[in-house]
Amino acid sequence: MRAYTVGDQLPAQEFPVVRADLVRYAGASGDFNPIHWNERFAKQVGLPDVIAHGMFTMATAVRVVTDWAGDPGAVIEYSVRFTRPVVVPDPDGATITVTGSVRSVREDGAAEVELTATVDGSTVLARARAVVRPRAGSGA
């Protein structure tokens, strides 16, 4: 397999999210904050509607990296800033669009990937970066 090159584009993906996804994520993650499933509560605390867990969006965005890398265990670092909530109205939900590219390659051959995650054209994650360890046999 060839080594990583700065500017390599990762295949972009679109991830639809509906309320049921948030309920399932709440159960699996243990984060039952009602802003993620209860419209009445979300509006009471000043949100436009129920919002996705930031960690759901973070987990979703890295799919672009793990699918590209082939081995999810190759992701040795991953960080994001949560800039804007992903509002998930019922029943239509929202779609998170994720793109990524290799912004730098470390001396040891690891790739630093920069991700963008947007909903309706607005950025929902900032400084979304993942480090992917060198490919086996890439000669790095």
Added chain:
Amino acid sequence: MPVDQSFRGRSFPPTRPYEVGREKIREFADAINDPNPVYRERAAAQALGYPDVIAPPTFAIVLTLPAGGEVIRDPAFGLDYSRVVHGEQRFVHHRPIVAGDLLQVVVTVEDIRIAAGNELVTNRAEVMTVAGEQVCTAYSVIVARGTAA
């Protein structure tokens, strides 16, 4: 009431050991809509050199969220939990989490600062095996909106 600054640098006792189950990893992968077989089939994980199924890159939050939550909900800490949002999250993986791991978390309050009227608390959660092997370091920045005003 502002956050008690004396918590800066404080570490908390290790959490109760958590056994990572294969079905829990599958449940989490289902919940993030990720069909990758390496989260579900031992053979697929072994083909990549792992002893058993591995967990997705953000799985550690299942352990670190309650561990950190205990700290930030501590009344002595003084954080207004009703105003808290998740500001940033970072994972550094020393190796993937693998089914069968018996893990503990040690949370340290790394930093407390004030920016634009908000209180920002950075927690570091060291996820390690009960034998002391480092597995993952997770950093969380939580923001209490308007509490520093």
